[in-house]
Structures are given as structure tokens and as C-alpha cells.
Amino acid sequence: MLRLSHLTDYGVVLLSQLAQEAPALVTAPGLAASTGLPAPTVAKLLKVLTHAGLVSSHRGAAGGYTLARSPVCISVGEVIAAIDGPLALTACVEGAVEVCKVESSCPIRGRWSKVNAALKHALSEISIAELATPGSPVHDMPAASGVALSH
Amino acid sequence: MLRLSHLTDYGVVLLSQLAQEAPALVTAPGLAASTGLPAPTVAKLLKVLTHAGLVSSHRGAAGGYTLARSPVCISVGEVIAAIDGPLALTACVEGAVEVCKVESSCPIRGRWSKVNAALKHALSEISIAELATPGSPVHDMPAASGVALSH
DNA sequence: TTTAATCTGGACCGAAGCGGTACCCATTGG
DNA sequence: CCAATGGGTACCGCTTCGGTCCAGATTAAA
Numbered sequence: 393m394l395r396l397s398h399l400t401d402y403g404v405v406l407l408s409q410l411a412q413e414a415p416a417l418v419t420a421p422g423l424a425a426s427t428g429l430p431a432p433t434v435a436k437l438l439k440v441l442t443h444a445g446l447v448s449s450h451r452g453a454a455g456g457y458t459l460a461r462s463p464v465c466i467s468v469g470e471v472i473a474a475i476d477g478p479l480a481l482t483a484c485v486e487g488a489v490e491v492c493k494v495e496s497s498c499p500i501r502g503r504w505s506k507v508n509a510a511l512k513h514a515l516s517e518i519s520i521a522e523l524a525t526p527g528s529p530v531h532d533m534p535a536a537s538g539v540a541l542s543h
Numbered sequence: 544m545l546r547l548s549h550l551t552d553y554g555v556v557l558l559s560q561l562a563q564e565a566p567a568l569v570t571a572p573g574l575a576a577s578t579g580l581p582a583p584t585v586a587k588l589l590k591v592l593t594h595a596g597l598v599s600s601h602r603g604a605a606g607g608y609t610l611a612r613s614p615v616c617i618s619v620g621e622v623i624a625a626i627d628g629p630l631a632l633t634a635c636v637e638g639a640v641e642v643c644k645v646e647s648s649c650p651i652r653g654r655w656s657k658v659n660a661a662l663k664h665a666l667s668e669i670s671i672a673e674l675a676t677p678g679s680p681v682h683d684m685p686a687a688s689g690v691a692l693s694h
Numbered sequence: 695t696t697t698a699a700t701c702t703g704g705a706c707c708g709a710a711g712c713g714g715t716a717c718c719c720a721t722t723g724g
Numbered sequence: 725c726c727a728a729t730g731g732g733t734a735c736c737g738c739t740t741c742g743g744t745c746c747a748g749a750t751t752a753a754a
Contacts, residue, residue: 397711397712397713398712398713399712399713430714430715432714432715432716433713433714433715436714436715450722451720451721451722452723453721453723453724454722454723455721455722455723
């Protein structure tokens with residue numbers, strides 16, 4: 393349903409939590425406790441986020457995790473790309489190495505990239521800080537009429 | 544990977560094809576032939592699109608399908624919503640009837656809706672007509688630096 | 695009136711991706 | 725030297741999705 397995976401959702405939650413506890417060093421079990429997420433999953437996610445350069449890890453006995461940069465400089469798009477993989481709506485847009493069987497007759501060919509670019513732009517303009525700051529408007533935008541539909 | 548389902552992709556292709564053949568009445572097998580997509584799938588999709596009010600159906604011997612409105616008035620977001628379901632990135636945003644176990648400790652609570660709204664807006668501004676018009680720039684936007692990453 | 699073409703609705707099945715878990719190794723401070 | 729912590733990998737079950745098929749309803753044409 394054009395929904396991101398649970399993992400990505402959790403990833404953003406973790407980063408937000410790290411942002412709130414910054415600049416403290418937090419352990420994986422600690423984060424699991426403060427967010428309420430299952431510990432093994434948290435550990436797995438932190439590895440991925442470390443690999444993507446979004447959090448810094450400190451190994452050893454008194455180790456833990458910290459944000460790699462200011463939360464203002466981490467966009468939601470980056471997190472999605474780090475966990476869910478590169479943001480590509482259709483197979484046509486990404487590496488494009490794979491052949492599209494119906495490419496010759498496809499009436500829109502490479503034009504998905506326009507949609508893709510719009511999405512990337514929208515996601516790159518929202519930072520983790522905006523999602524994490526407490527005290528900001530919490531209410532959902534009222535039904536945000538525009539695209540929402542039945543089903 | 545934040546990728547939409549094949550069905551949705553096909554749906555946009557079908558609408559684009561219908562737009563190009565407008566205002567002719569096209570049969571389901573006809574569309575399957577002109578797009579190169581499997582016939583049963585095309586039939587299934589057309590039912591859904593009809594239900595969503597995006598295409599008009601004419602039953603009977605000389606029946607077929609047509610676009611319900613001008614392709615300029617059909618946004619990509621609508622198509623996605625019709626096929627993939629309502630556009631909601633996380634479970635927190637939609638009906639919200641279901642309970643989020645970690646809601647109390649979740650550091651971002653209802654704030655996903657901001658991202659959601661941004662996406663909806665971006666998708667509602669691109670029409671089928673823009674994807675279907677032949678002769679427009681076909682080349683992918685050059686790597687659209689911004690969010691794209693490894694993986 | 696008969697016939698054939700077409701849409702309508704629902705059920706079904708196989709495959710693939712994802713979420714979750716467990717295990718063992720590397721590193722480092724006490 | 726030891727214990728605590730991160731790092732990496734492999735595995736398994738489940739849900740969801742893509743694709744197919746069939747029987748019924750509708751309508752233009754012969």
C-alpha cells in the first residue's frame with residue numbers, strides 16, 4: 393500500500409530517540425527499553441544505520457551509539473534509503489540494468505523518474521529533528537484532502 | 544523498498560494508453576495487446592479502476608473502456624490510492640483505529656503524518672497526462688542527487 | 695429471438711519478500 | 725584476564741502479492 397516497512401519506521405523512531413538523548417552514549421538494549429521495540433530488532437537496525445553513516449558506534453565494554461550528525465542534517469529520505477534500499481518506485485527507474493519486457497510498447501517509458509524525483513525531493517526536505525522535537529503540533533493534518541481515498 | 548506494486552505500475556500504464564487512444568472505446572484484450580501486459584491482469588485492473596471512478600466501462604457486445612475524465616485531471620496519487628490502497632506510510636497514520644503498542648513511549652507519535660502529507664502533495668501534482676504525453680523529455684533526470692544512496 | 699462479445703465479481707494458488715530470532719566473532723574498558 | 729558491548733551472518737515462518745480461472749450479467753448485432 394505504498395507503505396514503508398516496519399524496519400524503516402523503527403529506524404526513524406530510533407534516530408529520534410537518539411536525538412532526544414543526545415549527546416549521551418546509548419546502548420542497544422537501552423534504546424530497546426526506551427522505545428519499547430524488541431531488542432534483537434533494535435540491534436539489527438543499529439548495525440544498518442551505522443553502516444549507512446547515520447549513527448556512530450563505540451565498541452567495547454562501555455560502548456554504545458550516538459547520532460553521527462545533527463538531527464537537522466538527517467533527512468527522512470536518507471533513513472528510508474538506508475534501510476529500505478534506494479528509493480525507486482518502479483523497476484524502470486533504478487539501475488535500469490534489468491530489461492523491461494514491454495519497454496518498446498510501454499506508453500510512459502522513462503517517465504516514472506519524474507514521480508520519483510518529486511518523492512525524493514519531498515522526503516529530503518523533512519529532517520529527523522522535525523519528527524523528534526517534542527512540543528510541536530502533534531495532531532494529524534486534518535484528513536489532508538487531496539489524495540486520500542476509500543478502499 | 545518503498546516501491547509500488549506491479550499492479551499500480553500497470554495501472555498507470557493502462558491509463559496512459561487509454562489517454563493516447565482517447566476518446567476511442569478500447570476492450571480489455573485490446574489494451575492487453577497494445578501494452579503487452581498479460582490479459583487477465585489487465586482485466587482485473589480495469590475492474591478496480593472502474594470501481595475507483597477513473598475509467599468508464601461500457602458493457603455488452605461492442606463494449607469497452609474509456610477514461611472517465613481528462614487525463615490532466617487524474618493524478619498519480621489517485622491511481623496509487625485506487626490500486627494500492629490509501630497512501631499511508633505507517634500504520635500510525637491511517638484509520639489509526641489499531642493500537643500502537645509503543646505509542647506512549649514513541650518519540651514521534653503522530654508526526655509521521657507530516658511526511659505523509661508531503662508525499663500526498665507531491666503525488667497529487669503529477670497527472671497521468673504528464674506521464675503519457677509523447678515527445679516530452681524521456682531521459683531520466685540525471686541521478687537526481689538528493690536522496691539516492693548505495694545499497 | 696438468438697447469438698456472441700464483453701464487462702463483473704469472486705475464489706484460488708503459488709511464490710517471494712519481510713519480520714523476527716539466534717548464533718558466534720571482534721573489540722575494548724575495567 | 726574477563727566481561728560487556730557492537731559486528732556480522734544465516735535461518736525460518738508468515739503474510740502479502742501477483743497471476744489465473746470460472747460462472748454470471750449485460751448488451752449490440754445478426
